[in-house]
Amino acid sequence: MLHAAEEIARSLGQDAVSYDDDVLEHHGHSDWSTSNSPERAVAVVYPRSTSDVSAIARICSRRDVPMVPFGAGSSVEGNFSQPHSGICVDFSYMDSVVAFHPDDMDVVVQPGVNWVDLNTQIASAGLFAPMDPSPTATVGGMVSTNCSGTNAFRYGTMKDWVLNLTVVLADGTVIKTRRRPRKTSAGYNLTSLFVGAEGTLGMVTEITLKLAPIPQDTSVAVVPFPTIRDAAAAATELIRSGIQLAALEIMDEQQMKILNEHGSEAVRRRKWAELPTLFLKFSGTTEGVKSDITRISDIVHATTGGRAPFHFARSKQEEADLWAARKESLFTMASIRPPGTELWSTDVAVPVSRLAEIIDWSKRECSKLGIFASVIGHVGDGNFHVAMMYDPKDAEQTRRVAQCVHQMMAMALEMEGTVSGEHAIGIGKKDCLRDELGPETIGLMRQLKRAVDPKWIMNPGKVFDW
Ligand SMILES: Cc1cc2nc3c(=O)[nH]c(=O)nc-3n(C[C@H](O)[C@H](O)[C@H](O)COP(=O)(O)OP(=O)(O)OC[C@H]3O[C@@H](n4cnc5c(N)ncnc54)[C@H](O)[C@@H]3O)c2cc1C
Structure with missing residues (x-):
């Protein structure tokens, strides 16, 4: 592995390779995750172009050395950890917008581009890329986890926004999955094969993304409910109403309490009801937003018999403050x-009709643990996260938390749901993926992996084992 790193340094330049312990630690461990591996890569390498990445892959392939792609390291299932050591490939210097086509509403970017920066750069053209995971995330990582976020309720997930990819395969071969038109039915859908593959099939070096028009107007409303079941049931009603909300999010009473006590100055400007709360985002024309607010307020009133006060933003400042509460919640926690x-944060999704039941069940099970546990999530997609704070030195507590998470996964599967709505599989959920898909489906995935990466050197140990 060290010989491979030295060869890469000779090929790309000495400053393209780091052996620094702090750098290796930063690239090998996540404080956001409990799915970490104690192993570290031997070196982190920094390519600047597709041909650099191809050179890295050729060297690693010849020496049978694992390669682990790294974007911003914000994924939470140990997706970029290095259980088999190897070379970590950091894309932070491949952070350029290659071409912007406002008339076609698409943009070609390198994988290290951060989505917030991208949206700032293209905002003057009235366009944006809708997916909104961690504000630190890069497009390469977002493609590779098939991420989503609060906007997914309206805009779908990352897979719906990728037009084509340039990918460096394990042996250094460079492929492009398709061209730039909005539609094609030419050949296998290889773009989708690499979206969500977590870097196990190749390294993405260029991405063409579709863009959406920035809506003319937006607004935000918050609605506290007496119980989490009431909140989830109302969310189901709102989804079924057919009104196209931009986002529909939930935070439980624990999260709301944290906002009151520890939120940013903007968030603490108001006293939040410490009750399970729905956050609703509206977008469209100014008239459309107004009409949606009225209709949604009527539905909430009818479903709760007027027991849930519906509060919508009366100014742009208030809108920003209300939404900040939702966006800051994980960081505050x-x-x-x-x-x-x-922090053990897990992520499941179920058919919307089962949402109230599983959230209610999860809350009850977590409360039995006697630790801090909180529900937050993208309920518009039937997707929610449970975050639990536990002491890893307390073996019994750790065992009970792990058991609770596994029961939650089993419950989601019983409801025809999934064990990972948006955080992918990494090393943390390999067992659960087997439970979800069964040996035949995993078997086909293995065959695909073998076909493109016969030496099993692309991000090994993720999604499923050898
Ligand atoms: C506070 C916080 C909030 C979050 N909110 C959300 C949310 O709302 N929705 C959501 O979906 N996720 C969310 N996430 C998770 C995370 O932001 C996403 O998984 C994101 O897509 C990861 O992007 P990244 O650049 O950090 O990738 P990384 O974590 O660096 O990598 C992710 C995976 O992609 C692979 N990879 C990276 N770059 C490439 C490449 N160029 N080619 C091939 N493979 C590559 C890595 O090997 C790894 O398997 C959140 C995380 C945090 C910490």
Whole structure:
């Protein structure tokens, strides 16, 4: 592995390779995740072009050395960890917008482009890329986890926004999955093969993304409910109403309490009801937004018998403050974590009709653990996260948390749901994927992997085992 790193340094330049311990640690461990591996890569390498990536792959392939792509490291299932060591390929210097086609509403970017920066750069053309995971995330990582976020309710997930990919395969071969038109039925859909593959099939070096028009107007409303079941049931009604909300999110009473006590200054400007709360985002024309707010407010009133006060933003400042509460929630929660504890955050999705039941069940099971546990999520997609703070040195507590998470996965599968709505599989959910898909489907995935990566050197140990 070290010989491979030295050869890469000779090929790309000494400053393209780092052996620094802090750098290796940063690229091998996530504080956001409990799915970490104690192993580290021997070196982190920094390509600047597709041909650099191809050179890295040729060297690693010749020496049978694992390659682990790295975007911003914000994924949470150990997706970029290095259980088999190897070379970590960091795309942070491949961060250019290659071509912007406003008339075609698409953009060609390198994988290291951060989505927030991209949206700032193209905003003046009235366009944006809708997926909104961690604000630090890069397009390469977002493609590879098939991420989503709060906007997925309206805009779908990452797979719906990728037009084509340039990919460097394990042996250094460079392929392009298709061309740039909005539609094609020419040949196998290889773009989709690489979206969500977590870097196990190749390294993405260029991405053409579809863009959406920035809506003329937006607004935000919050609605607290007496119980989490009421909130989830109302969410189901809202989804079924057919009104095209931009986002529909849930935060439980624990999250709301944290906002009151530890939220940013903007968020603490208001006193939040410490009750399970739905956050609704509206977008469209100004008239359309107004009409949607009225209709949604009527539905909430009818479903709850007027027991849930519906509060919508009356100014742009208030809109920003209300939405900030939702966007900051994970960061606020992480910032108050007592030293020595870890955050186990898990992610499931179920058919919308089963949502109230599974959220209610999860809350009850978590409360039996006697630790901090909280539900937050993208309920518009039937997708929610449970975050639990536990002490990893307490073996019994850790065992019970793990058991609770596994029961939650089993419950989601019983409801025809999935064990990963948006965080992918990484090393954390390999067992659960087997339960979800069965040996035949995993068998086909293995055959595909073998066909493109016969030496099993692309991000090995992720999604499923050898
Ligand atoms: C606070 C917070 C909030 C979050 N909110 C959301 C959310 O709302 N929705 C959501 O979906 N996710 C969310 N996430 C998870 C995370 O942001 C996403 O998984 C994101 O897509 C990861 O992007 P990244 O650039 O950090 O990728 P990384 O974490 O660096 O990598 C992710 C995976 O992609 C692979 N990879 C990276 N670059 C490439 C490449 N060029 N070619 C091939 N493979 C590559 C890696 O090997 C790894 O398997 C959140 C995370 C945090 C910490």
